[in-house]
Amino acid sequence: MANVNFRRINIDILEPENNIAPEDLIPPSIANLPPVSVSEIQSFGQSIRSALSRGDHAGALSAALANPPYTSTEEVKSIHLTTILEILSTVKSTDISKIVEKLSSDERDTLFKYLYKGMSVPESHGISGVLLAWHEKVTEVSGQGSIVRYLSDRRVV
Amino acid sequence: MSHSSQSLGHVPIADHSFSADRSTLALARDISVELYDTSGPKYSLLTSLTGHDKTVTAVDIAPNSGRIVTCSQDRNALVWEPAADGTYKPTLVLLRINRAATYARWSPDEKKFAVGSGARAIAVCYFEEENDWWVSRHIKKPLRSTVLSVAWHPNSVLLAAGSTDSHARVFSAYVKDIDARPSPTVWGERVPFQTLCGDFVSPAGGWVHDAAFSPSGNAVAFVAHDSSLTIVYPSAPEQPPAAIITVSTTLLPFVSMLWLSESEIVAAGHDCHPVVFSGSEQRGWAIDHAVDDPQQAKKNVGKENSALNMFRQMDLKGTPTSATEDSSLATIHQNTITKLREYASSGGRVSKISSTGVDGKVVIFSV
Numbered sequence: 001m002a003n004v005n006f007r008r009i010n011i012d013i014l015e016p017e018n019n020i021a022p023e024d025l026i027p028p029s030i031a032n033l034p035p036v037s038v039s040e041i042q043s044f045g046q047s048i049r050s051a052l053s054r055g056d057h058a059g060a061l062s063a064a065l066a067n068p069p070y071t072s073t074e075e076v077k078s079i080h081l082t083t084i085l086e087i088l089s090t091v092k093s094t095d096i097s098k099i100v101e102k103l104s105s106d107e108r109d110t111l112f113k114y115l116y117k118g119m120s121v122p123e124s125h126g127i128s129g130v131l132l133a134w135h136e137k138v139t140e141v142s143g144q145g146s147i148v149r150y151l152s153d154r155r156v157v
Numbered sequence: 158m159s160h161s162s163q164s165l166g167h168v169p170i171a172d173h174s175f176s177a178d179r180s181t182l183a184l185a186r187d188i189s190v191e192l193y194d195t196s197g198p199k200y201s202l203l204t205s206l207t208g209h210d211k212t213v214t215a216v217d218i219a220p221n222s223g224r225i226v227t228c229s230q231d232r233n234a235l236v237w238e239p240a241a242d243g244t245y246k247p248t249l250v251l252l253r254i255n256r257a258a259t260y261a262r263w264s265p266d267e268k269k270f271a272v273g274s275g276a277r278a279i280a281v282c283y284f285e286e287e288n289d290w291w292v293s294r295h296i297k298k299p300l301r302s303t304v305l306s307v308a309w310h311p312n313s314v315l316l317a318a319g320s321t322d323s324h325a326r327v328f329s330a331y332v333k334d335i336d337a338r339p340s341p342t343v344w345g346e347r348v349p350f351q352t353l354c355g356d357f358v359s360p361a362g363g364w365v366h367d368a369a370f371s372p373s374g375n376a377v378a379f380v381a382h383d384s385s386l387t388i389v390y391p392s393a394p395e396q397p398p399a400a401i402i403t404v405s406t407t408l409l410p411f412v413s414m415l416w417l418s419e420s421e422i423v424a425a426g427h428d429c430h431p432v433v434f435s436g437s438e439q440r441g442w443a444i445d446h447a448v449d450d451p452q453q454a455k456k457n458v459g460k461e462n463s464a465l466n467m468f469r470q471m472d473l474k475g476t477p478t479s480a481t482e483d484s485s486l487a488t489i490h491q492n493t494i495t496k497l498r499e500y501a502s503s504g505g506r507v508s509k510i511s512s513t514g515v516d517g518k519v520v521i522f523s524v
Binding site for chain 1: 382410
């Protein structure tokens with residue numbers, strides 16, 4: 001017994017009711033959300049892009065942030081991330097404040113998730129300046145509350 | 158709006174409680190409970206209650222009997238019985254928990270108290286006459302994590318609990334031999350011990366730091382680590398609630414909250430100043446105003462000191478531009494507010510609240 005590293009013994013495993021399964025941690029608000037397929041998210045991305053080409057940046061962003069694919073696969077999530085990064089990088093830096101103010105507070109919280117997610121993936125290294133500019137403008141409007149909500153929220157994008 | 162502040166050392170204060178006549182203040186800090194005489198302009202230390210050997214996490218003075226309950230990370234709770242000569246006699250409570258005790262509150266009728274703990278349990282404690290000691294019963298299901306706070310319904314039977322599993326729950330803590338049969342409420346008609354009467358989460362989750370029933374007991378509110386305040390209005394027993402209203406704020410998370418009246422709530426936490434919310438089931442809820450607002454304080458300081466500062470800076474540094482090197486916050490509290498309590502009320506509304514913080518300050522705010 002002397003050579004057992006007692007700090008590494010998982011004592012909770014001895015008491016079955018102490019174990020928390022991953023599905024226990026899914027927030028009830030998205031528990032019944034159906035997963036989105038790859039083709040669905042791609043066609044949704046196309047409709048967003050056509051809105052972008054019409055110049056409707058605010059509408060495109062708000063539509064993309066309305067229903068994030070929380071319960072879908074990583075592949076679907078990364079397709080949606082690419083769509084959102086595309087919108088963010090096409091907006092002129094002088095228009096960012098105006099668009100941020102048009103978003104609802106829930107949409108700003110969701111935007112925060114995509115900003116941090118964007119900063120964490122290598123594909124966005126070319127546009128990290130854009131992401132920081134957005135981060136600054138969103139924080140101006142929704143304060144530190146949005147950052148804390150990003151940290152506490154289990155609805156991950 | 159006048160606020161009075163007392164600086165009592167630099168050790169963080171976990172919890173505080175005033176006696177009913179506000180002449181004594183009990184502070185939970187480090188491993189002891191300090192009792193202060195509050196009659197003078199500066200609070201003076203009366204005595205220190207030492208009985209715990211780890212951090213004391215909560216203290217509560219029963220308004221009528223004067224008994225003090227304390228609980229600690231050493232997994233124990235003590236009931237301190239006041240004697241005629243001003244000393245206190247501690248009695249150990251059999252909590253039967255294997256993790257830290259986090260929170261303790263007397264029920265309004267003072268026959269019971271509830272202790273939250275890291276053992277995923279709430280111990281409801283009551284005095285057993287025949288054995289002459291305090292015993293406890295556990296509420297365990299469906300708690301999945303540490304209980305951070307407990308709050309009693311005015312009828313002394315229902316209990317609201319906030320937990321680190323991001324749920325706020327309403328339980329029945331009805332103990333057959335102690336309590337009279339409770340009259341039905343919106344939360345339930347027949348409520349045997351451990352009945353779950355409500356289970357709520359805020360949209361973005363996060364630890365639920367504090368929960369409380371409204372003065373009437375017909376609504377429950379809680380603050381979570383997603384910087385939000387959520388108010389729940391139940392409709393009828395076993396039915397989904399009539400309304401769940403969440404206010405997501407731009408501030409840092411709130412740690413403690415208090416109902417001022419049925420339509421007003423004050424909350425405070427990591428932003429170091431209290432914020433008053435107002436609303437109702439029909440109107441919804443929103444931030445009404447900030448108490449001790451740092452934005453406002455900054456403006457005032459800027460105005461008052463500008464001329465003085467200019468000459469001082471010219472004298473010190475040979476330049477009139479003041480690079481303010483004052484590292485203190487613009488608020489009275491210089492660190493997280495850990496607890497808000499009612500201090501005085503008038504006309505059915507709480508008019509003064511007391512707060513304690515990590516900075517070792519006790520502040521009484523007019524709200």
